[in-house]
Amino acid sequence: MSDPISAVPNSSGRFGEFGGRYVPETLTRALDELAEEYAKARQDPQFQSQLTDLFNTFVGRPSPLYFAERLTEHCGGAEIWLKREDTNHTGAHKINNTLGQALLTLRMGKKRVIAETGAGQHGVATATACARFGLECIVYMGAEDIRRQAPNVFSMKLLGAEVRSVESGSRTLRDAINEAMRDWMSSVETTHYIIGSVVGPHPFPLIVRDFQSIIGQETRQQSLENFGCLPDRVVACVGGGSNAAGMFYPFVDDSDVELLGVEAGGHSDQPGDHASPLSFGEHGILHGSYSYVMQNEDGQTCDVHSISAGLDYPGVGPEHSYWKDTNRVQYTYCQDAEAMDAFDTLTRIEGILPALESSHAIAKAMECARELGPEK
Amino acid sequence: MSAVDTTFETLRSQGRKAFLPFVTAGDPNLNFTGKVLKELISRGASLCELGIPYSDPIADGPVIQASYTRVLDQNQKLADILKAAQTWTTELSAPIVSMVSYSIIHRQGLENYVTSAKAAGIAGAIVPDLLVEESAAFAEICRREDFSLIQLVTPTTPRERALQICETSTGFLYFVSVTGITGERTELPPEVVEQVGWLKARTDLPICIGFGISKPEHVKMLAPVADGLIVGSAIVRKIAEVEEKGEQAVLAEIGALADELITAINS
Numbered sequence A: 001m002s003d004p005i006s007a008v009p010n011s012s013g014r015f016g017e018f019g020g021r022y023v024p025e026t027l028t029r030a031l032d033e034l035a036e037e038y039a040k041a042r043q044d045p046q047f048q049s050q051l052t053d054l055f056n057t058f059v060g061r062p063s064p065l066y067f068a069e070r071l072t073e074h075c076g077g078a079e080i081w082l083k084r085e086d087t088n089h090t091g092a093h094k095i096n097n098t099l100g101q102a103l104l105t106l107r108m109g110k111k112r113v114i115a116e117t118g119a120g121q122h123g124v125a126t127a128t129a130c131a132r133f134g135l136e137c138i139v140y141m142g143a144e145d146i147r148r149q150a151p152n153v154f155s156m157k158l159l160g161a162e163v164r165s166v167e168s169g170s171r172t173l174r175d176a177i178n179e180a181m182r183d184w185m186s187s188v189e190t191t192h193y194i195i196g197s198v199v200g201p202h203p204f205p206l207i208v209r210d211f212q213s214i215i216g217q218e219t220r221q222q223s224l225e226n227f228g229c230l231p232d233r234v235v236a237c238v239g240g241g242s243n244a245a246g247m248f249y250p251f252v253d254d255s256d257v258e259l260l261g262v263e264a265g266g267h268s269d270q271p272g273d274h275a276s277p278l279s280f281g282e283h284g285i286l287h288g289s290y291s292y293v294m295q296n297e298d299g300q301t302c303d304v305h306s307i308s309a310g311l312d313y314p315g316v317g318p319e320h321s322y323w324k325d326t327n328r329v330q331y332t333y334c335q336d337a338e339a340m341d342a343f344d345t346l347t348r349i350e351g352i353l354p355a356l357e358s359s360h361a362i363a364k365a366m367e368c369a370r371e372l373g374p375e376k
Numbered sequence B: 001m002s003a004v005d006t007t008f009e010t011l012r013s014q015g016r017k018a019f020l021p022f023v024t025a026g027d028p029n030l031n032f033t034g035k036v037l038k039e040l041i042s043r044g045a046s047l048c049e050l051g052i053p054y055s056d057p058i059a060d061g062p063v064i065q066a067s068y069t070r071v072l073d074q075n076q077k078l079a080d081i082l083k084a085a086q087t088w089t090t091e092l093s094a095p096i097v098s099m100v101s102y103s104i105i106h107r108q109g110l111e112n113y114v115t116s117a118k119a120a121g122i123a124g125a126i127v128p129d130l131l132v133e134e135s136a137a138f139a140e141i142c143r144r145e146d147f148s149l150i151q152l153v154t155p156t157t158p159r160e161r162a163l164q165i166c167e168t169s170t171g172f173l174y175f176v177s178v179t180g181i182t183g184e185r186t187e188l189p190p191e192v193v194e195q196v197g198w199l200k201a202r203t204d205l206p207i208c209i210g211f212g213i214s215k216p217e218h219v220k221m222l223a224p225v226a227d228g229l230i231v232g233s234a235i236v237r238k239i240a241e242v243e244e245k246g247e248q249a250v251l252a253e254i255g256a257l258a259d260e261l262i263t264a265i266n267s
């Protein structure tokens, strides 16, 4: 019998052929140390109970699994249930990961934290975790994103973080990651880099997936409680892929549950107009791991576009590439205009203002509901 | 033996040390890069590093990063660089090695990168984002093709691991002087002298030190323990002024800097 699909990564951080570690030698020792510390923490009941306690009392977990009755009626098909990560403290799933990594930072005896952010959600979640634990916090953010996500910049500053504007390249998430990595190259002995998605060199894709897996674990249990079986299909948006990885991972060994990841389709299928590496990209290396990426024939990373800053990224987590190539998860994309329509619909008929990122998943979930028909 | 091995063998037999300048390929155009290489070698550079521009260079500071961006904005391709290199290398009396991201090598195909670089007269590669654990397949091809694969050791590398890297590196070992990115520093950490000295006692591989070096004082501190010193940002910064100052003035400044540093290296 072959290994279950969940039995990744291996000890070199490989999800099948994807992942690994492609970084300057300077970072190796810190990545090894992080992998070791995380392996210990994973086995440590005290760490787990500390994290669970934070999830319950600080984040407000479990987040509800909400039956979107009017949206279901509107689509006239299968029941649509929403996993309400927006009800978390700071308004998104990002806090699950930042609290876990902040605890690891403390265990490693580091006092300074850096992070990158696109939409600003990960920046706010990191600043929040750092405020909670008295850690110094510096957030790198593309100048273009600072402009389009001003309220989150304001929150980060209130929380005591320093926000550094990144003026290089496309001035978005990818450049913010570059700048955070460069900071880490100099500060690695005293600083932890809280990366915001399931991307980057090993062990980050593993650690972030595990901390986000609470989403799928709760959804699994809540599904059984609410409708007595597992969902037919689970839909999530994919930028770097952390909310999707956390949602999908607890379901990947349940072969009856169809999984659908939705990338940002931007305004057209033309290169440069979208941010859908799993749909249009190539196998390549970006930000320390081997995965699907939007790059040209020389291996230079391409500019991408999405209306949502959190999905505006030319790469994707290596585990998603693994799931794609093993056919465990289907990936599609949703264009800016469809996402905006889904945003309007959900807001008006359910009274929930979704993030633009999540709106991509909602658009496709509505399509799925119509396609599956009223049996679920 | 690659041309890099021969160069260090000759230097050692003469009791001299290498000056290894770094130049970004195509900044501001390939024609000028050819002139800079020629100038540097005429002043006594033993080996030149040719930086292949990359869109997301994690190990580079603002000066080299900006040079990469300038070149990529002109849509220069790897094929253009290799074509130009082919014409330079037939005339140059010192070897050229490429400084190149693994993203680029991977995209070309490992074998294809090595054979096309070799065909252009390039003698090896420094791959700043390829760790020893991930390097087996590429190292095997480089060994077979007699193409030097120069690996890096940094101040954060544990000693056991540094020895392991020495075993797989060919041509020379690149010892990174600072925990950080490329770019000039006023001062370099004094520990590096002891760190390199420790390794030197345990390997025959030539060791060259780079990152942050720009002044005769740096060179005087490091030269006694090293086989060569690498200077990048200080040269690239001058090249960035070409539009303002004109080619001749910049070539003269680069030549003067090379003279000053080479004198300090062998003093």
Ligand SMILES: Cc1ncc(COP(=O)(O)O)c(C=O)c1O
Binding pocket: A092, A093, A118, A119, A120, A121, A122, A196, A197, A198, A237, A238, A239, A240, A241, A242, A243, A244, A309, A310, A311, A355, A357, A358
């Ligand atoms: C609400 C929300 N969903 C999704 C994302 C995309 O990130 P990921 O794909 O890692 O979940 C973001 C990023 O900022 C976000 O804020």
